[in-house]
Amino acid sequence: MAKSNRRKIRRVNKDIISEVPHEDLISELPQHIRETIVSFLPIRDAVRTSVLSRKWRYCWTMIPHLIFEDEFVNRIMDKLIQYDDPEMKAHKLVSVINKILLLHNGPILKFSFSFCEEDCDSQVIHDYIDQWIPLFSRNGIKQLALEDLQLGETSTHNFSSLDLTHLKLMKLWFPCAPTFGVFPYLTNLELICVEPIDLVASEQRFFNCPVLEKLTLILCDGILLTNFCAPKLKCLRQLCDDITSEYSLAGFEDLTEYSFGLLDGWRTLTKTTNVFGSLPKIEKLYIALKFIRYLAAGRFLETLSKPLPSLKTLNISDIRFDKLSEVSCLLCLIRSAPNLCKLNIVAVCLVEGDLKKYQIKDSGDCTLDHLEIVTFGNFRGLRAELELVKFLLARSPLLKKMLIHYSVFIEKDVAVTVSKEMLQYPTASSSLQIRHLNRSVDIDDFGDFFSYYC
Template identity: 30%
Template sequence: MGECSRKDFISDLPHGILDCILTKLPIRDAIRTCVLSTKWRYQWATMTQLVIDENCVRKSQIKRKFFNFMLRCLFMHNGPILKFSVSFKYLDECPDMDQCLRFLSRKNIKELVLDKVSPEPTLATPAVFSCQQLISLTIKSFGMKLPRTFQGFPCLKYLHLEYNILTGEVVENLIAGCPLLEKFEFVNFECGEFTVRAPNLKHLFLDVNFTHIYLEHAPLLAAITIEIDTEFAEGKPLITVPVTYHCLKFIQLNGVLFQEKNEVVYVHHLLLQTPNVQELRISAVAIEDAFFEEADMDFWEKEIAADFLFKHLKIVKMSCVSSEKDMQFIKFVLRCSPVLELMSVSYYIEDGTNMNIENAVLHFPRASPGVDIKFSVMPIPPIVF
């Protein structure tokens, strides 16, 4: 019994399991395991994932200590580094960042996260483009300028860009250089217009002010989430939907102004071009004292053929419902969805209109006799001045 109690079962675990254990720890604690025994002395130096942030060093002289810590972690490492994530608000001031990235490119890096944790983007080092084996790339708060020698990321499947200084042309060329890209997430203040050329793209998330986006070169899209801002588009058509997306099963549209004709026309075109959609989520918005072309109250009655059906639509979640035109869209969906299983309606309480909304929805004609209609209340009205 005594021998069993003294046996070091953890140290005898396979290397892959020890690596998994160490990657669950903050990197400072993982490095501290070197004092446990001779066997553990360099165990951390073979970790396949390194996640470094400002919690790794004390606050005094934080920049110098952080950069030294990061360099020691990299240059004492022995083996492949599959994931490297660094988050630090002074990351752009690191004099050796270019050298670090080129070192990682020789370490067979697969996943890279560069996060400056700052609202003021600065230009990213061009060495990031030397990591040709990347499968996943996340860049936050950096500007990007593609080098003339840029030949793309041939293996990249996931790309996340957030609060970067980017032109539409840079976004276009970056995406076009990723032939295997399956998921693209773009969060930014603005980006003008751009075309998405990604033959294997399946998931698209856009939270960015744009004037126009072209999606006709992404035929395999299965899920899209888009933030809509008519004011930024200045009345221009938001998105061209010239092809039918047979693979698109999930649609989420945030900030839809059903009062505004341009946005309603886009929603209309998108739904007509996605015959196999199964789940639809829309958050509405209301704007007071805005100048735009009003959508007709009976738009959905006039523009949609009487025999139109959502043949596969099963789940609809409408949030921030507050206007009569929001209600008309709900009425249209209920009338045209024969296999609908759930209609969820979240609305704002204003002047006791909550019972009116619920009563109206419950009396709308339904193509699906078994649809479950659920209501929830939101406390603050969605008014934008």
């Protein structure tokens, strides 16, 4: 009897549920909410939302950011595997992008296209970019990124005709006519493996960027700092193959952030210059790869001729603590930054020896009254490293944390001995914590550029 009653109750519940009209809650969302949701999706998924309902059919056509990243391009190229002609593949790929651009109804504030297919005719892609530029101009584009499009001497585009605030170019030739590069609204410029067509013309200023604040130059042979007229530049990031003794930051006295990585060109130099003498406002300084050796070759004194009073963060990567000149250079930078708050150091993993009798000359006139955090990466327990730790502990009354990551090449018993020795050092701070890290703190200002290009 009880079972029969339960069956009746289930039957009645099913009838009630079947009579309740089904509500499409997602389609009842306001139009601006639907467009916001779609704007966070990859372009492929954004287009696919058109099948959800009539209200969703054209939402994707209003998204302001069109991002055609590697995954999108690779999916299309996988479907074109039956074509052997590189030119045909390029036309098929571009036809998909063209269709999206033609159906798009709203403003295009950002356009990003990454293309790394070697068996596809890049010149076809460049030809279509020339056709897209007027379209971008009419749709009010502000950010443009073109990556891995392969160099081609006929591939020059009039980007200065756009009212861009952000421009990122990778693997392109760039025209050098002085009248070409006027970017009145550009605040962020990234050039990666970009080369000028006419090296003679490159001696002139062909980037006129009156409001540019951030400039990134990665392996741009032939493009010099003297090519830029950027009176408001605040952040400069450079990664170079080579450097000359004439390298200078003159004209960029308002820089607050400066990052420089040097691959190998310093070996050919007989002298170096003090590149920091013209940076009175620098707040963050990052030195990587061989640049510390380049600076060390300039025979740094105990302090710079012009101090760095505004420097708050100093990041040093790839320093050798078995080289006296590099250790002296590091100390010079520290002593020249009286307001330093954060110090990050990553040493070279492999070393040739040790400065067994090294000692830091404590003149007593150097106090780091603002230093709060120090991190060491790839710590080997070398004498120069320990002397630096002792110096920092004794001269930093506000030091809160010293984070140390031991190198994989240090033996456990050595690490224990070194840790005990550091605990015996006198400290000026009453709230200091010394912690050991399982892995080194990442201080790379160049993102994935080192791993990709170096």
